[in-house]
Amino acid sequence: VTHSVDAPKAAVSTMEHHVLVVDADEKQALIETLASGTGRRVMFTRTKHRAKKLGKKLSQQGIPAVDLQGNLSQNARDRNLASFSQGDVRVLVATDVAARGVHVDDVELVVHIDPPAEHKSYLHRSGRTARAGAQGQVITIATREERRDVEKLMKQAGVTADFSEVSIGSPVVADLVGERAERVEYVAPAPQQAGGGRGSRRSGGRGAAADGRPAQRQGGRQGSARGGRGGEDARGESGRTQGARAEGGRSHGGRGAQTEPRGGSRGGRSEGGAQG
Template sequence: MSTFLDLGVPAPLATVLAREGKTEAFPIQRDTLPDSLAGRDVLGRGRTGSGKTIAFALPLVARLSGAFASGRTPGRPRGLVLAPTRELATQIAATIQPLAAASGLTVTTIFGGVSQKPQESALRAGVDIVVACPGRLEDLMKQGHVRLDRVEITVLDEADHMADLGFLPGVTRILAATPQGGQRMLFSATLDRGVDGLVRKFLRDEVRHEIDDQSVPQGEMTHRVFLVSDDEKSDLVKHLASGRGRRILFTRTKHQAKKLAKVLTAAGIPAVDLHGNLSQPARERNLAAFGADPAKGGVRVLVATDVAARGVHVDEVELVVHVDPPMEHKAYLHRSGRTARAGAAGTVVTVTIPSQRRDVADLLRKAGITAPLEQVGAESAPITELVGERAEYVKPAPVQAVQQQRPSKPRTAQASQGGRGGQAQGNGRGRGNASGSTGRGSAAGSARGGDRSAAATSGGSRPMYSTGTGQPSHAHNPRPAQARPTGSRRAQHSGTRSGGPRG
């Protein structure tokens, strides 16, 4: 194995990694670092969990902190990383930050769902490296808050997911705004859906490195498929969620994720949700709760849609459960990649009802996964053996106690606000429901320009449970549905439609 020092990484940066227990390079780091540190354009292909973030963070910081680095200019960064989701942008910035600090560089994130004022302030103060999602970055470019004409190094991470989300036109405009002579690094699991066009247009004499799955440092990932009757599926999912280790349960829609998190919490299994309808503060709060020690207020269960599959990098996730099998095989692989990371072991379970047998078999075939179909009940021996020791029951917080803390508005006030569909959830589009879980009217999912107040957070985003003393054990308890303003009849009815946006 090669150490980072062997590969030419500057000693101060290698020391930062060593403090985190990272001394030997993963294959994608070993292969790409000599070229990227030398200033070459790099195209790296490898699945999630292969170590791509450090592979581009090291040359990004090392080259920008070099002897000939120019000074810091307000609104004109020298390094740019583009990421498809807020979660991934936050994770990337967290990886770069200690490396940048050791080199005297500054880092900031730019993405939607939060107020842009702090982002404007950071840009005005001058920042070396920007980690951004394309939509908000383009907004700030159009408003004149940022120019990319001094960018020396550009990184595009998860390019294939950018394509899946329809971001490639914006990414193309952003890359075109960077100087032609700058270094560019593009990392992607695949080169389909237009990613190859970006490579041809923006990379010059690039060095290509492809890491196959067998060379990725990965613990034992066991795939299992459980066939269960429709009637027993709910109980099976609760059993799978009840263990002592961290686990992520994936659903297909935002409504299902929010509902399942509430059901588990009510059953004494504290859970938080992660999906596209949550505001950025709610996302960060729930991810922090999932990553924290359960003894210190953390939770063991995260219920998520595919929005989390690319951007959640939490260690020691021992179980991933496809509560709803994904639509296509790439989503299956990205979801599954939340476990068995960096040498740890993990299990991936797909819950299947009889009507899904053929679709799941086709999904696994396309994903290259071989797993026998196991017919089980909610309390079958294979399930009990997999779950192991169950976590302690955590008594849900009494609803009445929460109502006293968060009193509802008088009905007259509700009616006066409800006619436009926004009411207490803060929405100007007129099609939202009271909880903000579906449709265009969700507070957290609408409005690119700014953050929402705490009242705009989806009801499923704040776990409500106690330690048995009758008092909530989590710092953020939601206002229950009974205490929320109900709004107009039209707003209520529009919020019950099943055709809301997914993810």
């Protein structure tokens, strides 16, 4: 029995491919512009660190975004993917961990922020859009130095792409972005419960419990501490008074008996007696 498969080539007729060639110093501004549309879009980076950093930066710029990369726990991945699927955020910044096995309806745009190293990765990434007969756009951002490598990549993938040298205000960029969404103020995530509990203990927050018991225990501890210090002061004053009465003779001998071995204590007592 012979079983054969086709070589990995782009075969989706509803997917359009574009390569935007831009100066390196304008690349970040172009990324933010492409992320600012109203529809869902997946933006791929090469490293986990860059995915995390870019997701945070976009959110700070008023474009809600989450990241999906290998350093996240499974719970965090599920939570971020759910936020993207449900429309709470419009942008998913991901590494190749999201290139396969991730399906989200109505992803209108896939952006290769960093061109992938091989054509198979390009095809898997691009397959997040134009699913089930829907229309989709795939954009690869390339600097002028990367253009030749991207041309080779497209040829290996069997893709015919439109190459355009652009700036932020180019008409082709406006057409690909479409209607822009209103930017919203970035809201930092709330601290975790465990961290907040530790902070409240440091600041005495536990004393504000509804039944007042923690506050009583804290007050008792403070009172005991003050009482302890007071007792130490009283004992110190008493010791000074007794030392003054003894004029150093017996008190020296007594301390020698407490701190030295037996031989030393005998010597201390005899020395004390001689001094007396």
